[in-house]
Amino acid sequence: MSPTRQPLAILFDVDSKIPNLALMKWSAWLKHQGWQTKLEKKFTDLTYQKADRYLASAVFYAAKTHRRLELLQQLYGTNLEIGGSGFDLKKRLPDEVETCFPDYGLYGHSLYATGFLTRGCSKRCAFCIVPQKEGKLKRLSSSFDDFVPMEQKNVMLLDDNLLSFSGVEDLLREIIDRRLAINFSQTLDIAWLTEDKNNLLLQIDSRNSKFTKRRMYFSLNYPNQIRLFEERAGLLKAFGPACISVVAIYGFDTSLSQDYERWMYLRRKKYIPFFQEYWPILGVQSRLPEMFFDMDLDRIIRLTFYSNGINWEKYLRWLNRKYFEQFGRYYRPLIEIIYRYNNKQSVWKYLKRPDLLTDHQYHKYPEKS
Numbered sequence: 001m002s003p004t005r006q007p008l009a010i011l012f013d014v015d016s017k018i019p020n021l022a023l024m025k026w027s028a029w030l031k032h033q034g035w036q037t038k039l040e041k042k043f044t045d046l047t048y049q050k051a052d053r054y055l056a057s058a059v060f061y062a063a064k065t066h067r068r069l070e071l072l073q074q075l076y077g078t079n080l081e082i083g084g085s086g087f088d089l090k091k092r093l094p095d096e097v098e099t100c101f102p103d104y105g106l107y108g109h110s111l112y113a114t115g116f117l118t119r120g121c122s123k124r125c126a127f128c129i130v131p132q133k134e135g136k137l138k139r140l141s142s143s144f145d146d147f148v149p150m151e152q153k154n155v156m157l158l159d160d161n162l163l164s165f166s167g168v169e170d171l172l173r174e175i176i177d178r179r180l181a182i183n184f185s186q187t188l189d190i191a192w193l194t195e196d197k198n199n200l201l202l203q204i205d206s207r208n209s210k211f212t213k214r215r216m217y218f219s220l221n222y223p224n225q226i227r228l229f230e231e232r233a234g235l236l237k238a239f240g241p242a243c244i245s246v247v248a249i250y251g252f253d254t255s256l257s258q259d260y261e262r263w264m265y266l267r268r269k270k271y272i273p274f275f276q277e278y279w280p281i282l283g284v285q286s287r288l289p290e291m292f293f294d295m296d297l298d299r300i301i302r303l304t305f306y307s308n309g310i311n312w313e314k315y316l317r318w319l320n321r322k323y324f325e326q327f328g329r330y331y332r333p334l335i336e337i338i339y340r341y342n343n344k345q346s347v348w349k350y351l352k353r354p355d356l357l358t359d360h361q362y363h364k365y366p367e368k369s
């Protein structure tokens with residue numbers, strides 16, 4: 001490296017859906033050391049680029065992520081430094097990087113600031129990466145000043161279980177005093193919602209991830225949590241119509257009838273559902289019951305929801321794949337419902353194969369010879 005040349009680091013964002021906080025901190029730290037940084041997030045036609053340092057961050061433990069990492073490793077070999085929960089749950093940013101103010105300029109990003117006030121969670125939901133990765137809930141030494149630019153009013157909080165933190169009331173008051181608009185991106189835990197916390201949340205400008213709508217996010221992952229929602233229904237009602245969004249996981253360990261119980265509850269309460277497929281985490285495969293299809297499929301597939309039809313279609317497509325995996329046939333009424341509004345032409349992909357379709361449920365079909 002020439003003594004006058006500014007060294008270059010290429011930062012590979014392997015799979016993030018939002019600006020990657022770790023890479024933005026790396027970028028800030030490297031720039032403090034006199035480096036130039038370049039973000040790379042396109043993986044089609046990826047070719048070798050000459051640089052002095054190569055860093056990659058992978059968030060999801062998914063096949064696509066692994067393929068991209070392999071590609072990077074083929075190009076850069078041992079010069080590639082990889083981090084992120086899609087690669088290694090225990091690897092941490094060096095302290096001097098962790099404490100940097102994020103370089104939002106890396107992504108040309110100005111819609112919101114993002115960061116954590118607390119990390120970890122004291123529960124141990126089997127499908128969740130947090131207990132293994134972050135351990136028990138703890139307050140970080142960071143405050144809004146450590147990741148929110150002066151002029152920024154939108155903040156996406158990444159805290160895993162903020163409401164369960166014993167000093168959460170002070171943090172909520174700080175949000176109110178600073179007049180911040182907040183996206184609670186990891187959802188709030190209904191079990192920790194009390195009247196006092198609710199009164200504070202009501203004063204917060206809580207937003208969706210695009211900051212275009214008022215939204216308060218909770219999660220409902222098991223039927224036995226419905227009771228908690230019922231006990232707090234009066235508190236939630238105070239947010240007004242079309243404000244409560246509930247994220248509900250599927251595809252991990254619940255049967256169809258258990259899922260149906262949750263879907264019906266969300267529908268009855270007119271909460272805005274977000275159906276979230278289980279993303280496998282390291283060492284934890286989905287454990288659907290052998291008899292996953294344990295109820296009349298027609299009762300599920302004809303449901304409609306107050307909002308979020310595209311997300312529901314995605315869930316139905318997942319059901320369709322599961323049905324085929326289990327019974328070796330596609331269930332025609334389900335196919336017709338999936339493609340009744342969007343991608344209508346895709347229905348022909350199935351209809352032209354009548355040998356793979358059935359109008360009946362629950363039959364096991366013999367394997368083709």
Ligand code: SF4
Nearest residue numbers: 121123125128130160
């Ligand atoms: S899903 Fe939520 S409550 Fe459960 S362990 Fe993860 S962060 Fe905690």
